[in-house]
């Protein structure tokens with residue numbers, strides 16, 4: 001195991017509640033936690049009313065994000081590997097925009113004979129989910145990679161240990177999920193059941209649980225590591241574990 005965490009005591013039947021998080025942030029543990037991960041602003045944001053989401057125009061949908069921290073390579077993932085991967089991601093952004101344009105171009109008359117066996121509108125709907133999830137998942141994946149180690153806070157360690165029995169249990173679930181799937185392993189939070197769990201996707205739009213917020217996303221398609229590791233997924237996962245910014249993982253979790 002890559003994490004040593006002997007001080008954490010496993011707790012059974014855990015659940016994650018936002019109020020519990022805020023309670024923790026306000027209790028004795030808070031000084032260290034707030035200082036280490038900027039949670040004071042997150043806690044304040046949680047209490048503020050949600051802002052209205054602004055509608056994006058089609059041209060804006062075609063603009064890929066930049067990931068300057070990692071685009072020149074990081075330990076364990078070369079610049080060649082990451083840039084090839086980013087190019088793939090940018091392709092999804094462009095394709096999503098063109099699919100949206102094609103969907104909106106159908107006239108009401110053209111939509112009268114749509115059916116679930118075959119129709120161009122149906123095919124575009126299917127690929128819209130594939131392209132959009134291709135964007136969202138890649139942005140979550142690239143977004144927590146870091147050139148410098150950003151270890152877990154005491155709070156995050158404690159939270160994960162509560163949900164998975166121990167940090168070793170969490171890491172074992174992560175690695176097993178990443179080895180079991182053909183596309184993605186996701187640590188996700190389900191607001192309905194207030195549960196933190198791993199989910200697996202064989203493709204961008206296959207087995208996507210509704211309403212689950214991705215907290216940590218691991219790309220296990222071979223295109224994510226083939227240049228650097230061939231087909232050695234275990235070596236890729238070992239390298240990846242060391243390059244995760246756990247402070248961002250914690251911030252994502254607390255912002256849900």
Ligand SMILES: [Fe+2]
Pocket residue numbers: 085088138219221223224
């Ligand atoms: Fe990918």
